[in-house]
Structures are given as structure tokens and as C-alpha cells.
Amino acid sequence: MDGGKMVEYRVERGVALLELNRPPVNSYTHELLRELDEALLQARFDEEVHVLIITGKGEKFFSAGADINMLATKPLAYKNNFALHGHEVLLRMENTPKLIIAAINGHAVGGGLEIAMAADIRIAKKEGGRLGLAEINLGVMPGMGGTQRLPRLVGKTKALELCATGRTLAFEEALEIGLIHDIYGREDFLDRVMDYARQFMPPNKGSLAVGKVKRAVQTGLEMSLPDGLALERELLAQTFASEDGIEGVKSYLEKRTAQFKGK
Numbered sequence: 584m585d586g587g588k589m590v591e592y593r594v595e596r597g598v599a600l601l602e603l604n605r606p607p608v609n610s611y612t613h614e615l616l617r618e619l620d621e622a623l624l625q626a627r628f629d630e631e632v633h634v635l636i637i638t639g640k641g642e643k644f645f646s647a648g649a650d651i652n653m654l655a656t657k658p659l660a661y662k663n664n665f666a667l668h669g670h671e672v673l674l675r676m677e678n679t680p681k682l683i684i685a686a687i688n689g690h691a692v693g694g695g696l697e698i699a700m701a702a703d704i705r706i707a708k709k710e711g712g713r714l715g716l717a718e719i720n721l722g723v724m725p726g727m728g729g730t731q732r733l734p735r736l737v738g739k740t741k742a743l744e745l746c747a748t749g750r751t752l753a754f755e756e757a758l759e760i761g762l763i764h765d766i767y768g769r770e771d772f773l774d775r776v777m778d779y780a781r782q783f784m785p786p787n788k789g790s791l792a793v794g795k796v797k798r799a800v801q802t803g804l805e806m807s808l809p810d811g812l813a814l815e816r817e818l819l820a821q822t823f824a825s826e827d828g829i830e831g832v833k834s835y836l837e838k839r840t841a842q843f844k845g846k
Contacts, residue, residue, distance in 0.1 A: 587696060590618035591640065592625065597633045597784045598777055599626035604640035608647035611694060613668060620672045627679050633784035633793075633845050635679070636776060638686035639695075643712065648693025651721070669694065670723030673701035677801050680794035682783050686776040687763065692717050692751060697727035700736060703797060705763040705780065707754040708772045714762065734846040735804075737762055739758070789827030790845040795819075 589612075611619075619637075626632045639645035642658040649669075654662055667738050670814040676683055676698075682689065685691075685702035690712035697716070699705050707714075715731045725746060734742035736761045742810045746753075757763045784790045795818040803811035822828045826846040834841035 588618060589615040590622050592622045594626075594629065594632055596781070597631060597736065598780050599629070599632045599635045601626070601635060601637045601775075602640045603646050606641065608644045608690075609639045609641070609695070610647050610650040611698075612650050612653055613665060616668055616672050617666075620675055623672070623675050623679055627681065629647065630845075631793075633681060633790035634780040635683045636682055636686050636773075636780055637683065637689050637698065638773060638776075639691075642689060644689040644695070645687045645691040645712070646695030646698060647690060648695045648697070649727075666726040668753065670696075673698065673728055676701040679791065680798055681798060682780070683795055684774060684776060684780055687711065687714070687754075688803040690714075693725070694727045697725060697729045700762075701728065702767070706765045706767055706776050707757070707763050709754070709766050709768050711769070713753060714736060714752040714757050715749065716746050717749040717751060719747060719749040733762075741820075785827075785843040785845045787843070788823075789825070789831065789841075789843040791825055791827055792822045795822050 589603070589605045591604050592751075593600050599775060601619065603611070603615070603619075605611065605615055623635070626635050630689050647777060649665070654665070657665075682704065683702045685699035685705045687699055687705060687707040688711055689708070691699050691714050714723045715735065718725050718729075730742070733745065736742075737745075741760060752762070754763065754766050758766055782788065783793050799811075799815050799818050803814050806814065827843045830843060831841050
């Protein structure tokens with residue numbers, strides 16, 4: 584691993600760990616987003632990777648969002664292109680056919696929360712920080728999908744209130760409104776998230792089928808119900824024809840534990 588990387592990447596027993604590393608607050612730039620995109624692609628096409636985890640390097644910040652000092656010195660055209668780049672990277676996260684978990688180890692505000700919201704599952708560290716879209720306090724608005732993903736997670740009225748006030752939430756309140764899935768203790772936080780991630784990979788589960796579930800939910804949500812059901816049938820046929828689908832049915836009939844391969 585290159586020590587100069589702003590997105591550190593490694594694979595541990597089938598889980599790809601992507602760590603945002605841009606001290607002191609893991610704010611992002613064009614360069615960091617490009618490295619994140621490259622890491623997502625590397626994990627997507629690595630047959631040994633079944634689940635991805637994105638987290639922040641250090642103890643205090645998952646990510647504080649875009650580098651404000653950088654944006655303050657750039658013209659409007661650059662800022663618009665920067666937002667487009669961010670949209671593309673986060674769509675890559677949602678379109679990657681492998682489960683992505685945000686391990687929120689510290690504050691996740693502005694674009695940092697927007698990155699976390701593009702993940703499939705969000706787990707926060709107890710007493711690790713706060714979450715929120717605070718862009719309104721700078722006289723601007725969320726620009727990496729916050730106004731679109733937050734309503735899909737917590738509902739329109741709650742999302743509008745949070746975006747318009749710029750209020751940040753303790754992790755406990757975020758859990759109550761469904762913005763995050765769980766809170767883990769501070770001790771061995773990342774190890775526990777890694778253990779959680781491994782339930783979605785072979786031999787415990789067929790990660791190919793998990794990826795198909797992700798696609799059905801992500802894509803189907805934007806379709807009419809009949810079109811979504813047609814997509815589900817198509818993906819179901821693919822899982823039945825897969826090695827794991829054959830193994831799952833066979834193991835059930837033979838009354839033994841399935842040994843999935845993610846194929």
C-alpha cells in the first residue's frame with residue numbers, strides 16, 4: 584500500500600477496507616474522490632472481495648465533507664464539476680453489486696454524511712461524533728446527493744427539516760430515525776464491523792445473491808411496481824442458475840449446511 588494515498592485500500596479475508604486518510608478531518612478533494620472511485624472499481628472486479636467497508640482514518644472524523652478552503656478559491660464552473668464528480672462516485676457505490684458498509688468512526692457531516700448515505704449499511708461508533716448536513720450554515724446547500732438520499736432514508740419532512748436547519752444529530756437520534764442501522768461500542772469497533780460484514784460472504788451466504796438483492800432494491804425503487812417485479816424475476820432466474828443457487832437447493836434437500844462460493 585502506498586503511504587501517500589488518500590484512500591488506503593487493503594483486503595482482509597474477503598472484505599475490502601477503504602480508509603479515507605486526509606488529516607485532520609478527512610475532507611475530500613477531486614483527488615480523493617478519484618482515489619475512492621478507483622478503489623471501488625478495484626474491489627468490484629476482485630473475485631476475492633465480497634463486501635466493502637468504508638471508514639475514516641483516525642479517531643475523530645469519518646469525513647467532514649468537501650475541503651471548504653479548496654472550494655473557496657475555485658470558480659463556479661469548478662464547483663459545479665466537483666459536484667458532478669461526487670455524484671458519479673456515489674452512484675458507483677450504489678451500483679456496485681457488492682454490499683458496502685459505512686463504518687462511521689467519527690463525525691460525518693456535509694459530504695461526509697453524503698458518502699455514508701450512499702453505502703448500503705451504516706454502523707456508527709458509540710460516542711464517536713455527530714451526523715448532519717450543515718451546508719445551509721455556509722449559505723449553500725448539500726451538493727453530493729444529500730437532498731435526494733436523505734428523504735429516501737428518513738422521509739421527506741424530516742429530511743427537509745434537517746437540511747434547512749443544518750442541525751447535527753447524535754448517533755442515538757440518527758439510529759431512532761433510521762439514518763443509521765446500529766451503534767457499536769468503541770472497543771474493537773472496526774474489528775466488530777469486519778465480523779458483521781463477513782456474515783454476507785461465503786461460506787455463510789452467497790455474496791452473488793446478496794449483490795442481486797442490492798440491485799433489485801436500488802434499481803427497483805426507481806421503477807413502477809410492475810417493472811420492479813419484472814426486474815426481480817430476471818434477477819431471481821440468475822440466482823437460481825448460479826452455482827450458489829444450485830448448492831443452496833441441493834444442501835436443503837440433503838439436510839446439510841450450504842457451502843456458498845459467491846458464484
